Amino acid sequence: MSQRLITKVFEQYQKSRLQFVQTVADFATKPQNSEILHHAGVMPILRSLILDTVPSIQQTAAMALGHLADNNDSLAEAVVTEDILPQLVNSLASQNRFYKKAAAFVLRAVAKHSPDLAQAVVSCGGVDALVLCLEEFDPGVKEAAAWALGCIARHNASLSEAVVEAGAVPLLVLSLLEPEMALKRVVASTLSEICKHTPELAEIVVNNGAIAHLAQLILSQDAKLKRQVFSALSQISKHSIRLAEMVIEAEVFPAAFVSLKDPDIYVRKNVATLMREVAKQTPEMSQLIVNCGGMSTMIDYLGESHGQLRLPGIMMLGYVAAHNETLAMAVIRCKGVPQLALCLSEEHEHHIKSATVWAIDQIGHHTSEHARIVAAANLLPRLLELYMNPGSSEDLQAKSKKALKNILQKCTIIQALEPLLYDAPSNILKHVVCQFSKVLPHDSKARRLFVTSGGLKKVQEIDAEPGSALQEHINTINSCFPEEIVRYYSPGYSEILLQRLEVNQEEESLHIPPSPQPEGQ
Numbered sequence: 001m002s003q004r005l006i007t008k009v010f011e012q013y014q015k016s017r018l019q020f021v022q023t024v025a026d027f028a029t030k031p032q033n034s035e036i037l038h039h040a041g042v043m044p045i046l047r048s049l050i051l052d053t054v055p056s057i058q059q060t061a062a063m064a065l066g067h068l069a070d071n072n073d074s075l076a077e078a079v080v081t082e083d084i085l086p087q088l089v090n091s092l093a094s095q096n097r098f099y100k101k102a103a104a105f106v107l108r109a110v111a112k113h114s115p116d117l118a119q120a121v122v123s124c125g126g127v128d129a130l131v132l133c134l135e136e137f138d139p140g141v142k143e144a145a146a147w148a149l150g151c152i153a154r155h156n157a158s159l160s161e162a163v164v165e166a167g168a169v170p171l172l173v174l175s176l177l178e179p180e181m182a183l184k185r186v187v188a189s190t191l192s193e194i195c196k197h198t199p200e201l202a203e204i205v206v207n208n209g210a211i212a213h214l215a216q217l218i219l220s221q222d223a224k225l226k227r228q229v230f231s232a233l234s235q236i237s238k239h240s241i242r243l244a245e246m247v248i249e250a251e252v253f254p255a256a257f258v259s260l261k262d263p264d265i266y267v268r269k270n271v272a273t274l275m276r277e278v279a280k281q282t283p284e285m286s287q288l289i290v291n292c293g294g295m296s297t298m299i300d301y302l303g304e305s306h307g308q309l310r311l312p313g314i315m316m317l318g319y320v321a322a323h324n325e326t327l328a329m330a331v332i333r334c335k336g337v338p339q340l341a342l343c344l345s346e347e348h349e350h351h352i353k354s355a356t357v358w359a360i361d362q363i364g365h366h367t368s369e370h371a372r373i374v375a376a377a378n379l380l381p382r383l384l385e386l387y388m389n390p391g392s393s394e395d396l397q398a399k400s401k402k403a404l405k406n407i408l409q410k411c412t413i414i415q416a417l418e419p420l421l422y423d424a425p426s427n428i429l430k431h432v433v434c435q436f437s438k439v440l441p442h443d444s445k446a447r448r449l450f451v452t453s454g455g456l457k458k459v460q461e462i463d464a465e466p467g468s469a470l471q472e473h474i475n476t477i478n479s480c481f482p483e484e485i486v487r488y489y490s491p492g493y494s495e496i497l498l499q500r501l502e503v504n505q506e507e508e509s510l511h512i513p514p515s516p517q518p519e520g521q
Helices: 002-028 031-039 042-049 055-071 073-081 085-092 097-111 115-123 126-133 139-153 157-165 168-175 181-195 199-207 210-216 223-237 241-249 255-261 265-279 283-291 294-304 307-323 325-333 336-346 350-364 368-376 379-388 394-408 426-442 444-452 455-460 469-478 483-489 493-510
Strands: none
Touching: 002 031, 002 042, 002 055, 031 042, 031 055, 031 073, 042 055, 055 073, 055 097, 073 097, 073 115, 085 097, 085 126, 097 115, 097 126, 097 139, 115 126, 115 139, 115 157, 126 139, 126 168, 139 157, 139 168, 139 181, 157 168, 157 181, 157 199, 168 181, 168 199, 168 210, 181 199, 181 210, 181 223, 199 210, 199 223, 199 241, 210 223, 210 241, 223 241, 223 255, 223 265, 241 265, 241 283, 255 265, 255 294, 265 283, 265 294, 265 307, 283 294, 283 307, 283 325, 294 307, 294 336, 307 325, 307 336, 307 350, 325 336, 325 350, 325 368, 336 350, 336 379, 350 368, 350 379, 350 394, 368 379, 368 394, 379 394, 394 426, 426 444, 426 455, 426 469, 444 455, 455 469, 455 483
16 A cells, blocks of 8 residues: 555656646747746756656756747856756767757757857857767757757857867768758758858868759759758858859859749848859859849849848849949840839938949949940939938948049030039039030030030039139130130129129210201201
8 A cells, every 4th residue: 555655656746747847848938938937946947857767857848948048048048057058968969869859959049149158058068969969860850950050150250160170061061961851951051150250161161062962952942941052152152262163163053043033032132142242253253144144133133122132132233343344334234223223212221222322333433334324324413312411321421422423533424414513512513523624625515505504604603712623624614615605604794794784874874965956946
């Protein structure tokens, strides 16, 4: 009888522990419960339960810890201060696959919040334990470990190096060959996080054969996988010409252009980012994208996108155009200027406007023909407006000012220049007047238009310091016209004419001829 009672008590204790930890785990999935559980002293209790003799209690306790740490950084710090991490790491090698997934979840939840918390995971041997999990047969364990390693690597180069030095990269690349789609997604994301920091880290990933495996996945039907694949390829390409060339040699283009029309917006954005990173490296790489039809596809993408999604595409056009006047003309031929003008009018974020202005500058500053096309899109007054708007950010004002100066120095279209005479401040006005001084001496039609439209009159009203560059440009303009016309449009000349008229009338009144006498007198 006593044995049965004792056994029943222990069974009840075991059942109560399991019920308790399952209830806590359920509570922990809701962020609003996290602080309440923490203040109730749940951390020390869970710490003891992850050492329980019953595997299901261990696993459930670890899952509860993972959810709590995932919810906010203060609870993640509590996991560290309660010295729970070493227990999890030490037991990873000996426990079953369910516990390993739960423990990797805790390490990920802690590491994701900050570099310091990620360093705590590294310091307790977490990276080495996670790399061992990558060798497991179970794909779920590999996925959990790869995800945790990605959360560690993403913070900075030092933490990424810790992941690399533990031997993670070859195992991650090998995992790309696994059939499980969820594992492929996480591995591609982790490789992207490692590559993004330095060329050296990207080189290590590339030297382990990652590009070839990633390139084979760009035609996958899984949108989430393609997001990560294009992200990883762009993080590799951004560092150097050599790495970008290796991406091109894997025949990523033109196959990637198809995904610029993918239903998933983030797939499209990441493809645009990849094209930007490749195009900025050399004129030859930009030309390759143009030759493969990438430019037209990108223009279409910009027309179908809005906000942040447009940013990499806008910058890609700018990088292509910046290389030389031939590539800038390729952007023009693909209707890039009207599309950028549309982006400038539709977008409200200043950093997107700044990028658009910069891209317009890269197109328009090459030759008079490039400047003419930019001016024909009525972009010069828009640039002036953005520069003079006190609500524009400093960067937007600076880029607008630079673009205006660069394009004005090449612009020879009178109709485009003339509106700026009335609104531009002196530091921009001198560039406008300078262009008139270059064009008018050699174009009789332009001179006539300049007079009839009021341009010559406006120039006479400009208050320039004697001997200044602005005054010299005005003198050059005036020398293109007869002195009488210049004088006629000079300020105050009409008053002078009225005074002369009044003087003439007075003189005439003083010399009135005598009235004729009647005949016979």
